Amino acid sequence: MRFGVMTLIDHVPDARSGRLVSPTERFREVVELAVLAEESGFDAFGVGERHGPPFLSSSPPAVLGAIAARTHRIRLFTTVTVLSTLDPVRVAEDYATVDQLSGGRLELTIGKGNAPEPWALFGRDSSAQYALQEENYELLRRLWSEEKVTWSGSFRPPLTDATTLPRPHQQPPTVWHGSATSERSVELAALWGDPLFAANAIQPVANYAALIDRYRTRWEAYGHDPAAALVGSGGTLYAAADDRTARRQFAPYYETAVAARDVPGNNTPFRTVDEAADLGPAFIGSPARIADKIAEQHRAYGHALQFFSVDTAGLPFARRAEVLRLTAAEVLPQLRHALPDPLDWPDPTETGAAAAPAAEPVR
Incomplete structure (x- = not known):
C-alpha cells in the first residue's frame, strides 16, 4: 500500500487557542507539510479545491507548483479538481504545467464537487453537474492524449485543431475519480478504466x-x-502515543469542526471524537490502533492508496508535523509489508525526472 497526506487548506482559528495565522503563513505551512511528508517517507501529497470560506485552496496548480519546486520524489495529487465547473482547456494547460515542473509526478483526481460556491462564481448550472463532468472529462482526455483536437459539445465553444501547451510530461497523467456518494462518478471511472x-x-x-x-x-x-x-x-488522522491521549488532545478540534460543518449532505453522524474513532472512518489513536483500522478498512475496500488529512479546526502546524512523523515511523512500515502495493509509480530520484530544488539561476 502507498500513503499520502492531503489538505483543503482550511483557514480557521485554532480551536483551543483562538489564534489565526495569516494566509501567507498558512500557505507556507502547506508547502512545509509537503516537504515533511516526503522526508518522512509518505508517497503522495494532495491539494484539494474549494472556492469559498473557510478554505484558501482556490488555486491548486499554483500550490502544487510551489511544492514541486521543494520536493523530489513525492507524487502530487489534486484532491479533488472540480472539473464540472472548470474549462477543460484551462485544466489541461494548468496541470500539464505542474506535471512538467514536477518531472512527471502529477496525479489528477476529478470530482463534481459538493460545495455550492463554484456554480455561481463560474456561471455553471448545478443541475447539469453530471453532464458537465462527463463532457469535460472526455475533452480533457483528448487534449492530453491528442494534438490538433477538433471537438464540439454542449457546454463550451467548439475547438478546431486545438493543441494545448505544454504537453504533459507523462503520456498522459493518471486521472482518479473522486466520490463521496455519487454512483455517476463511479460509473465514469469504470467506463474509462480509471482508478477510484x-x-x-x-x-x-x-x-x-x-x-x-x-x-x-x-x-x-x-x-x-x-x-x-x-x-x-x-x-x-490524529496519532498520539496512546488512545486516551489522542482522544483527549484531538477532541476539541474534531468536535469544533463537526459543530461548524453545516453544508447540506456533508454532515457526519459521528458527533464526538469517541464516535469518530470507534464507529466512523477516522484514524484516531495510538499507532497500533491506527494500523489495525487501516488494515480493517483494507479488508472492506481493497484499496491501494491511503490518504490522511491532518487539517482539523486550526490544529497547530507543530502538532500536525508530530502526527505525521509518528505515523511515518510507527504505522507505515508495518502496513507496507502487510498490505499489497499494486501501484506502479516510477521513482523520479532514480530516473532523474525530479525537479531539482534550489537550482542555480540560468545566466
Whole structure:
C-alpha cells in the first residue's frame, strides 16, 4: 500500500487557542507539510479545491507548483479538481504545467464537487453537474492524449485543431475519480478504466464499501481486467502515543469542526471524537490502533492508496508535523509489508525526472 497526506487548506482559528495565522503563513505551512511528508517517507501529497470560506485552496496548480519546486520524489495529487465547473482547456494547460515542473509526478483526481460556491462564481448550472463532468472529462482526455483536437459539445465553444501547451510530461497523467456518494462518478471511472478515490470522510465504512463494490462490478461489466481496478481512500488522522491521549488532545478540534460543518449532505453522524474513532472512518489513536483500522478498512475496500488529512479546526502546524512523523515511523512500515502495493509509480530520484530544488539561476 502507498500513503499520502492531503489538505483543503482550511483557514480557521485554532480551536483551543483562538489564534489565526495569516494566509501567507498558512500557505507556507502547506508547502512545509509537503516537504515533511516526503522526508518522512509518505508517497503522495494532495491539494484539494474549494472556492469559498473557510478554505484558501482556490488555486491548486499554483500550490502544487510551489511544492514541486521543494520536493523530489513525492507524487502530487489534486484532491479533488472540480472539473464540472472548470474549462477543460484551462485544466489541461494548468496541470500539464505542474506535471512538467514536477518531472512527471502529477496525479489528477476529478470530482463534481459538493460545495455550492463554484456554480455561481463560474456561471455553471448545478443541475447539469453530471453532464458537465462527463463532457469535460472526455475533452480533457483528448487534449492530453491528442494534438490538433477538433471537438464540439454542449457546454463550451467548439475547438478546431486545438493543441494545448505544454504537453504533459507523462503520456498522459493518471486521472482518479473522486466520490463521496455519487454512483455517476463511479460509473465514469469504470467506463474509462480509471482508478477510484473514495472520500472515506464522514459516512460509515459500509457506505464507502458499497460504493467501491459498485465500482468493481461496473469495471468488470465494461470488460476491464478485475485485477487492474485501483482504489484510493481518504481519512482524518490524529496519532498520539496512546488512545486516551489522542482522544483527549484531538477532541476539541474534531468536535469544533463537526459543530461548524453545516453544508447540506456533508454532515457526519459521528458527533464526538469517541464516535469518530470507534464507529466512523477516522484514524484516531495510538499507532497500533491506527494500523489495525487501516488494515480493517483494507479488508472492506481493497484499496491501494491511503490518504490522511491532518487539517482539523486550526490544529497547530507543530502538532500536525508530530502526527505525521509518528505515523511515518510507527504505522507505515508495518502496513507496507502487510498490505499489497499494486501501484506502479516510477521513482523520479532514480530516473532523474525530479525537479531539482534550489537550482542555480540560468545566466
